[in-house]
Amino acid sequence: MSDWSSDIKQYSNVYVFDPDLKIIGRLEHLAPEEKIYSARFMGDLLYLVTFKQTDPLFVIDLSNPYQPGLLGELKIPGYSDYLHPYDDTHLIGIGKDTMENEWGGIIPTGVKIALFDVSNVNNPRLVESIVIGEKGSDSAVLSDHRAFLLDKEKNIMAIPVREVIHIPVQGSRYEGSHTKETWQGTYVFGIDPEAGFTEKGRIKQGTGTSGDEWWYGSTVLRSLFMDDVLYTISRDRIVGSDLRDLTRRLMDIGISHDDHPSYYF
Known part of the structure; x- marks a missing residue:
């Protein structure tokens, strides 16, 4: 809960x-002048993320509901919009990386995926973090946890991403001029709780546009698998990829999306 004074x-x-x-x-x-971004209850513990300039991960003891207590915290750049338990001693955070702008403010940049070791509740530790894309990048997971897929048996974690990369314009008279390359699809990772993430592949969902156009219909909203096929689902298509070799596209079925126009940014 946040409050004012x-x-x-x-x-x-x-x-x-x-x-x-x-x-x-x-x-x-707990965190003066910071906003709560995400929370996760695991047994008698509450994991809480707040943010203003850094991303504190708080570990809170709820074993005595009459006297909740702060056990430990970890401060790292960026923030997590969603926390997902990997096991009893590890958490996955999905959110945004951040940077300081020229006026001293903090702005979000790429999509950030972090793995936390909370085996020592008094001293939580960052195992690894990965940043995908730059300013303007996004993921459906940040607003809908059902877009996140994790299966420990197959060792896959699928994260839908709308990725933006800024490319400086060479020879431009205007300082800071750039063009944008955009990509819509799904990043697939394996997870080693001791070492972090291993990228297994990327599945492109969009039919392909570049520059400032993002296809709203190609935003991946759900991922699921059956046997060894990973299905990524957006408003305009269903793509099936071979989990043993994610470069192999086994199916690509278009869905009518006339009611979902493309948006320009």
Whole structure:
């Protein structure tokens, strides 16, 4: 929970309620002037991400609901919009990397995927983080957790991405001029909890445009697998790829998307 006061612009709190919705425990003023971005409950623990300039991951003990307590925290650049448990001692965070602009403000850039080791609740640790794309990149996972796919048995994690890369214009009279290359599809990773991520492949979903046009219909919204086929599903198509070799496209079925025009940015 976030709240306002006259002395501090914003602060983050955790409240515990009983079945009658009466507050029985509280942990207040966790992160002054920071906003809560994501939370994940695992057993008696709460993992909480806030953000203003860095991404604190808080580990909170709820074993005594009357006295919740802060066990540990980790501060890294960027933030996580979604936290997903990998196992009892590891968390996956999906969000954005950040950078400081020329006026000293903080702006989001590429899609950030992070693996956290929380085996020591007093000292959570970043195992690895990967940043995909640059400013303007996005993922459906950031607003809909159902777009995220993880299967430990097959060792696959599928993340849909709308990726933007900025390319400087050589010889331009205007400083900072650039063009954009865009890509729509799915990144597929394997996970080693001790070492981090291994990219297994990328599945392109869009039929192909470049520059400033992003096809709304090609945004991957769901991924699923049956046997050894990974299906990536957008509004305009269903693509089936061989999990043993993701460069092999086994099917590509177009879906009418006349009601979903392309958008220009």
